[in-house]
Amino acid sequence: MQEIVYENTPGLIAWAEAHILGVHFRPDAKAIGHARDGELTGVVVFDTFTTTDCLLAVASDGGHRFLSRAFIVHVFAYPFLQLGYKRVTSLISADNEPSIRLCSKIGFQREGTMRRASEKGEDLLVFGMLREECRWLRPSRKPARLAL
Numbered sequence: 001m002q003e004i005v006y007e008n009t010p011g012l013i014a015w016a017e018a019h020i021l022g023v024h025f026r027p028d029a030k031a032i033g034h035a036r037d038g039e040l041t042g043v044v045v046f047d048t049f050t051t052t053d054c055l056l057a058v059a060s061d062g063g064h065r066f067l068s069r070a071f072i073v074h075v076f077a078y079p080f081l082q083l084g085y086k087r088v089t090s091l092i093s094a095d096n097e098p099s100i101r102l103c104s105k106i107g108f109q110r111e112g113t114m115r116r117a118s119e120k121g122e123d124l125l126v127f128g129m130l131r132e133e134c135r136w137l138r139p140s141r142k143p144a145r146l147a148l
Contacts, residue, residue, distance in 0.1 A: 004074050005033035016043040016059035022119055034066035042066030044075045052086045072136050080131045087130050094123040103127045
């Protein structure tokens with residue numbers, strides 16, 4: 001059985017840090033997880049909050065089974081609907097081709113490069129999504145059932 005996990009933010013963040021090498025989230029971090037049969041399969045962490053934006057990072061168990069439409073809707077409902085943000089940003093290592101493809105597929109736009117910005121000295125690619133570009137929250141023919 002699949003479930004969306006909101007409780008235990010410290011546990012979700014620890015899981016994400018264990019699955020994204022070299023990443024440590026800020027104390028303001030919040031997280032949403034996806035579990036299948038009681039085991040986490042993916043976590044999205046939000047941190048570095050401003051009045052209009054936050055950073056978004058995705059961690060997975062190596063698969064993509066957590067990326068259901070329902071999970072993605074819940075992920076974007078948090079910054080755009082609950083917090084009322086205008087945009088979200090994701091920073092991805094220029095060497096992380098799977099994450100670059102995922103960001104593009106979900107609807108992020110590549111906005112630039114931060115040269116040698118990672119702790120390991122790698123370039124980081126800046127991806128952003130504006131609220132009006134988020135196709136996951138657009139009204140559909142069937143009303144979505146969100147538990148916010």
